[in-house]
Amino acid sequence: MSLAQYSSPPTLAEAMQALAGGTGARPLAGGTDLLVQMKLGLRSPAHVVDLKRIPDLMALTLDDNGLRLGAAVPGAVVTANADIARTWPGFTEALGLIGSSQVQGRCSAGGNLCNASPAADSVPALIASRGVCHIAGPGGERTVAAEDFTTGPGTHCLGDGEILVALQLPLPAPRTADAYLRMIPRTEMDIAIVGAGVSITLDESGVCTDARVAIGAVAPTALLVPEAAAALIGSTLDADSLQAAGAAATAAASPISDKRGTAEYRRKVVAVLVRRAAAIAHSRITEST
Amino acid sequence: MSQPRKIHVSTTVNGEPKEFLCEPGQVLSDALRNNLALTGTKEGCTTGDCGACSVLLDGALVCSCLVLAAEAEGRAVQTIEGVAGEGRLHPVQQQLLEHAGLQCGICTPGVVVAAKALLEQNPDPSEEEVRFWLAGNLCRCTGYDKIIVAVLAAAADMRAA
Numbered sequence A: 001m002s003l004a005q006y007s008s009p010p011t012l013a014e015a016m017q018a019l020a021g022g023t024g025a026r027p028l029a030g031g032t033d034l035l036v037q038m039k040l041g042l043r044s045p046a047h048v049v050d051l052k053r054i055p056d057l058m059a060l061t062l063d064d065n066g067l068r069l070g071a072a073v074p075g076a077v078v079t080a081n082a083d084i085a086r087t088w089p090g091f092t093e094a095l096g097l098i099g100s101s102q103v104q105g106r107c108s109a110g111g112n113l114c115n116a117s118p119a120a121d122s123v124p125a126l127i128a129s130r131g132v133c134h135i136a137g138p139g140g141e142r143t144v145a146a147e148d149f150t151t152g153p154g155t156h157c158l159g160d161g162e163i164l165v166a167l168q169l170p171l172p173a174p175r176t177a178d179a180y181l182r183m184i185p186r187t188e189m190d191i192a193i194v195g196a197g198v199s200i201t202l203d204e205s206g207v208c209t210d211a212r213v214a215i216g217a218v219a220p221t222a223l224l225v226p227e228a229a230a231a232l233i234g235s236t237l238d239a240d241s242l243q244a245a246g247a248a249a250t251a252a253a254s255p256i257s258d259k260r261g262t263a264e265y266r267r268k269v270v271a272v273l274v275r276r277a278a279a280i281a282h283s284r285i286t287e288s289t
Numbered sequence B: 001m002s003q004p005r006k007i008h009v010s011t012t013v014n015g016e017p018k019e020f021l022c023e024p025g026q027v028l029s030d031a032l033r034n035n036l037a038l039t040g041t042k043e044g045c046t047t048g049d050c051g052a053c054s055v056l057l058d059g060a061l062v063c064s065c066l067v068l069a070a071e072a073e074g075r076a077v078q079t080i081e082g083v084a085g086e087g088r089l090h091p092v093q094q095q096l097l098e099h100a101g102l103q104c105g106i107c108t109p110g111v112v113v114a115a116k117a118l119l120e121q122n123p124d125p126s127e128e129e130v131r132f133w134l135a136g137n138l139c140r141c142t143g144y145d146k147i148i149v150a151v152l153a154a155a156a157d158m159r160a161a
């Protein structure tokens, strides 16, 4: 694999400097997308800037503000954390679905987001759980909602020299749970043809007071579907409301047909997965209280 | 284009300090095999799919074909060469032999490294957990059952030890 330069700066400032100015430099997290793409000749950066020596990118903190997950923290570190798995079972499972045990040793939620594949598994779950992206760049720091980060297949909102530093998941309200489901043609190690992330909040009487529904692999980017959430809010997640939420997801989808599945199939399955993920989130709340 | 400057890497492999010079674009599996003559680590697909190149990097199971050699600077690498004790096979290796869990052997170093990593964090895995954990270790010969049986037997041996 031809590459002119590798560096592993220990600070954000040095990494931003290395990446800025259109010099053909590209950040490296776990490399499970980037190094594959370089080997296949799909990308040939002049300089690979390894972000894994920057403490902020590798930090993980869970406190009253929720989870702050360094953008380069490997999946295996997240899924091994029982507190994270208990608080965000859907996001944790979505991240854990990426690749094999070996891929889990490297793949990061930040890399999954920045690679900007429409089928990235952790992204609908991140959006459903109100994820926020902390970005640092030569012009300072900013935050972007997870649903606004990706702008198309392979493209995102980061400007010159900007780095995704961390993902923030706010602590869920009481009686809230999330869930993520994907459909793959095989039983494991495959790319989603549909993904659905759902977060549900119930009041004491079992009425849904808040909901977020996000879908993946059925549009150029993962999509937040407020119409699907609206169909759930105010209901007890009865069959009719789940049906309506699924129909809203189908209406929001604009999938392509490829060797993994036709557009028609994806449109149909996205409704099924939204319904099932909502039902799983619902049972997670009722079973834990 | 001028030749990229070589990178000097100081690392630890199987507990021993090692140094090598690598190209910026060289991957760890290649450096282990060609710079350090540790040819136990295999290269199959070179794109993260087959697991033949499995090693531990600072304790994490990874595909060494998807790690740049330069990333090993200051980190600890564990390869198949470090698995057997002096004159004694690791239980996973012993049970793979007992159960004919290998034929051509190209997948075996990766299977052993991955299975050992599993048993160290989960001493009593279910069959499903073993199958799921090893889903990234492809084997064209055995049909997997013998590997799974061997790993479960090794787990039992290690619990009894």
Ligand SMILES: Cc1cc2nc3c(=O)[nH]c(=O)nc-3n(C[C@H](O)[C@H](O)[C@H](O)COP(=O)(O)OP(=O)(O)OC[C@H]3O[C@@H](n4cnc5c(N)ncnc54)[C@H](O)[C@@H]3O)c2cc1C
Binding pocket: A026, A027, A028, A029, A030, A031, A032, A033, A034, A035, A036, A051, A071, A072, A097, A098, A099, A100, A103, A106, A107, A108, A109, A110, A111, A112, A113, A114, A115, A119, A120, A121, A122, A158, A162, A163, A164, A165, A189, A190, A191, A192, B047, B048, B049
């Ligand atoms: C065998 C295999 C199976 C896989 N299975 C799945 C799967 O089931 N589901 C799935 O969604 N994906 C899958 N993937 C793809 C990949 O593993 C994931 O997308 C992973 O999360 C990428 O994370 P990474 O840390 O390895 O990213 P990298 O490859 O390091 O980076 C990905 C991209 O993001 C950029 N980048 C990384 N970090 C930052 C940052 N902090 N700021 C700015 N830019 C950044 C890089 O320049 C690169 O373009 C698979 C890959 C392999 C090899």
Ligand code: FES
Binding pocket: B042, B043, B044, B045, B046, B047, B048, B049, B050, B051, B052, B053, B054, B063, B064, B065, B066
């Ligand atoms: S050679 Fe590394 S996964 Fe196949």
Ligand code: FES
Binding pocket: B101, B102, B103, B104, B105, B106, B107, B108, B138, B139, B140, B141, B142
């Ligand atoms: S023994 Fe031949 S590939 Fe596994």
